[in-house]
Amino acid sequence: xxxxxxxxxxxxxxxxxxxxxxxxxxxxxxxxxxxxxxxxxxxxxxxxxxxxxxxxxxxxxxxxxxxxxxxxxxxxxxxxxxxxxxxxxxxxxxxxxxxxxxxxxxxxxxxxxxxxxxxxxxxxxxxxxxxxxxxxxxxxxxxxxxxxxxxxxxxxxxxxxxxxxxxxxxxxxxxxxxxxxxxxxxxxxxxxxxxxxxxxxxxxxxxxxxxxxxxxxxxxxxxxxxxxxxxxxxxxxxxxxxxxxxxxxxxxxxxxxxxxxxxxxxxxxxxxxxxxxxxxxxxxxxxxxxxxxxxxxxxxxxxxxxxxxxxxxxxxxxxxxxxxxxxxx
Amino acid sequence: xxxxxxxxxxxxxxxxxxxxxxxxxxxxxxxxxxxxxxxxxxxxxxxxxxxxxxxxxxxxxxxxxxxxxxxxxxxxxxxxxxxxxxxxxxxxxxxxxxxxxxxxxxxxxxxxxxxxxxxxxxxxxxxxxxxxxxxxxxxxxxxxxxxxxxxxxxxxxxxxxxxxxxxxxxxxxxxxxxxxxxxxxxxxxxxxxxxxxxxxxxxxxxxxxxxxxxxxxxxxxxxxxxxxxxxxxxxxxxxxxxxxxxxxxxxxxxxxxxxxxxxxxxxxxxxxxxxxxxxxxxxxxxxxxxxxxxxxxxxxxxxxxxxxxxxxxxxxxxxxxxxxxxxxx
Numbered sequence: 001x002x003x004x005x006x007x008x009x010x011x012x013x014x015x016x017x018x019x020x021x022x023x024x025x026x027x028x029x030x031x032x033x034x035x036x037x038x039x040x041x042x043x044x045x046x047x048x049x050x051x052x053x054x055x056x057x058x059x060x061x062x063x064x065x066x067x068x069x070x071x072x073x074x075x076x077x078x079x080x081x082x083x084x085x086x087x088x089x090x091x092x093x094x095x096x097x098x099x100x101x102x103x104x105x106x107x108x109x110x111x112x113x114x115x116x117x118x119x120x121x122x123x124x125x126x127x128x129x130x131x132x133x134x135x136x137x138x139x140x141x142x143x144x145x146x147x148x149x150x151x152x153x154x155x156x157x158x159x160x161x162x163x164x165x166x167x168x169x170x171x172x173x174x175x176x177x178x179x180x181x182x183x184x185x186x187x188x189x190x191x192x193x194x195x196x197x198x199x200x201x202x203x204x205x206x207x208x209x210x211x212x213x214x215x216x217x218x219x220x221x222x223x224x225x226x227x228x229x230x231x232x233x234x235x236x237x238x239x240x241x242x243x244x245x246x247x248x249x250x251x252x253x254x255x256x257x258x259x260x261x262x263x264x265x266x267x268x269x270x271x272x273x274x275x276x277x278x279x280x281x282x283x284x285x286x287x288x289x290x291x292x293x294x295x296x297x298x299x300x301x302x303x304x305x306x307x308x309x310x311x312x313x314x315x316x317x318x319x320x321x322x323x324x325x326x327x328x329x
Numbered sequence: 330x331x332x333x334x335x336x337x338x339x340x341x342x343x344x345x346x347x348x349x350x351x352x353x354x355x356x357x358x359x360x361x362x363x364x365x366x367x368x369x370x371x372x373x374x375x376x377x378x379x380x381x382x383x384x385x386x387x388x389x390x391x392x393x394x395x396x397x398x399x400x401x402x403x404x405x406x407x408x409x410x411x412x413x414x415x416x417x418x419x420x421x422x423x424x425x426x427x428x429x430x431x432x433x434x435x436x437x438x439x440x441x442x443x444x445x446x447x448x449x450x451x452x453x454x455x456x457x458x459x460x461x462x463x464x465x466x467x468x469x470x471x472x473x474x475x476x477x478x479x480x481x482x483x484x485x486x487x488x489x490x491x492x493x494x495x496x497x498x499x500x501x502x503x504x505x506x507x508x509x510x511x512x513x514x515x516x517x518x519x520x521x522x523x524x525x526x527x528x529x530x531x532x533x534x535x536x537x538x539x540x541x542x543x544x545x546x547x548x549x550x551x552x553x554x555x556x557x558x559x560x561x562x563x564x565x566x567x568x569x570x571x572x573x574x575x576x577x578x579x580x581x582x583x584x585x586x587x588x589x590x591x592x593x594x595x596x597x598x599x600x601x602x603x604x605x606x607x608x609x610x611x612x613x614x615x616x617x618x619x620x621x622x623x624x625x626x627x628x629x630x631x632x633x634x635x636x637x638x639x640x641x642x643x644x645x646x647x648x649x650x651x652x653x654x655x656x657x658x
Binding site: 045081 | 331332334374375377378403404408410411412413414415418419421422425426427428429430431432433434440443444447448450451453454455512513514515517635636637638639640643645648650
């Protein structure tokens with residue numbers, strides 16, 4: 001079994017676009033998020049329509065920034081957390097391109113990057129857009145409680161990011177390149193607390209990293225940064241402990257997008273989560289650092305909790321998954 | 330924009346496995362479906378768990394039939410109709426392989442085949458399993474009404490197939506090969522009747538076929554059969570009319586898996602549907618005909634209706650999508 005792919009032709013991340021909700025736009029990344037919303041309904045009648053409109057906005061923007069038209073894009077690979085990934089569908093409906101819908105919960109962004117990089121690297125396509133998004137209010141009412149209840153959040157909870165990111169992968173041009181991907185395996189440690197996503201996803205992140213390092217002879221020192229998607233503070237600690245037990249120490253060069261996105265000192269519990277967390281943070285902050293050569297080689301590993309409200313109600317635990325991609329100048 | 334991929338190394342469909350519910354096992358394909366259930370709960374406590382168990386059963390079976398172990402499989406690409414594709418997740422959880430979750434409603438099977446064939450063809454992986462499934466009772470209660478209501482079905486309705494299929498794609502071995510794929514675009518003609526999936530999906534099927542034929546210089550005569558996934562009787566008629574208007578006649582070599590699966594004379598309305606429809610029918614009936622050289626070149630085009638109960642409640646129309654793959658001896 002081989003879960004690591006090496007890209008010979010090194011697909012290029014030509015351009016990115018990001019959008020963030022009002023809360024995200026006041027967080028630590030406020031100077032990096034490209035479009036900042038001051039209304040999380042985004043002039044729509046429902047939060048679901050707002051979520052889809054955010055994805056539409058970043059896909060449009062990234063195509064525009066690359067000075068392209070949608071007819072220059074071979075396919076859009078997109079996913080989100082809503083049932084039947086409707087935010088992606090109704091966003092992509094506006095473009096004259098192929099569409100591949102993907103879903104691995106909050107690991108969807110790196111899943112899309114892996115599939116997109118394969119399509120470009122193998123010469124099957126010339127330009128592919130990858131996009132994911134999420135919205136606090138749609139996630140809350142779909143996975144947890146109606147917003148109107150004003151439920152108290154437990155301390156282990158994360159906050160679903162209202163935001164989206166999109167990028168263009170291309171076979172030609174300038175920009176950071178995707179050189180390698182490690183596809184995740186489903187790992188289930190039996191966590192059943194739907195408020196503790198970090199704990200559910202941490203073992204999957206640790207498994208993918210362990211596989212990535214040991215099977216390929218890589219070490220954490222090969223990377224300027226190892227960036228997890230949305231483990232949050234507690235999840236990150238669990239993951240680092242699990243890796244430490246296996247003799248791998250990523251303490252000094254690990255960051256988590258969920259920990260970065262809000263100001264954790266201000267009672268944001270464990271930090272951000274959601275399919276839009278890793279995409280918004282990568283497409284704003286990390287892409288800029290790569291372009292400016294402040295970072296030269298990163299390992300981006302988005303992490304997903306593969307539950308639904310039905311699986312939880314039927315007594316199932318929460319399996320996790322994590323896909324890793326290597327991005328370098 | 331190019332939505333058609335040609336596979337140079339022609340990934341091989343090494344083996345398939347299929348399972349069908351009690352109704353499907355009494356239908357027209359009863360002599361082809363490999364495992365026939367006489368209980369649609371499949372000894373589980375919920376229909377959702379039964380659906381997942383069907384997918385588990387076919388994935389296990391196909392690996393066993395190919396005389397392999399899960400460690401010989403690089404990744405499983407799977408999807409289904411349930412929220413957050415939990416049937417796929419909880420089935421794949423049992424295997425020691427990578428997992429890529431995909432979702433394009435009932436077009437998921439050919440989406441998975443396209444991504445799987447790309448991974449094999451490009452030399453990124455050696456063996457990939459593709460699987461989709463669906464269950465009448467989980468789909469009814471998720472998309473329409475509680476089963477206990479005993480709602481009357483309108484004449485344009487289809488019947489979600491209780492069944493699943495899985496196949497192994499490999500870089501070496503014997504079997505029919507995937508030689509080409511055309512990725513679908515989202516097409517929305519504004520259909521809002523969630524009981525009329527055929528009408529919602531037909532324009533997408535027509536668009537993909539039109540693109541496949543005209544952009545590549547192909548003709549319907551190049552194929553022994555053009556097999557749509559689950560348009561049903563009405564949807565098939567609409568698709569053929571739309572193509573006829575564009576000067577393409579597929580009347581004499583078109584069949585629809587949804588029309589094949591039940592005995593339509595016995596009041597089954599428009600026939601079968603669901604993500605398991607095309608996979609169960611291909612993995613049982615058509616794969617056998619290909620192996621026996623009764624068919625030598627087919628175009629398989631699964632079709633999906635990209636709605637959710639939320640999008641319908643919020644007044645959205647039902648966009649469709651269809652991905653086509655060429656399979657030949």
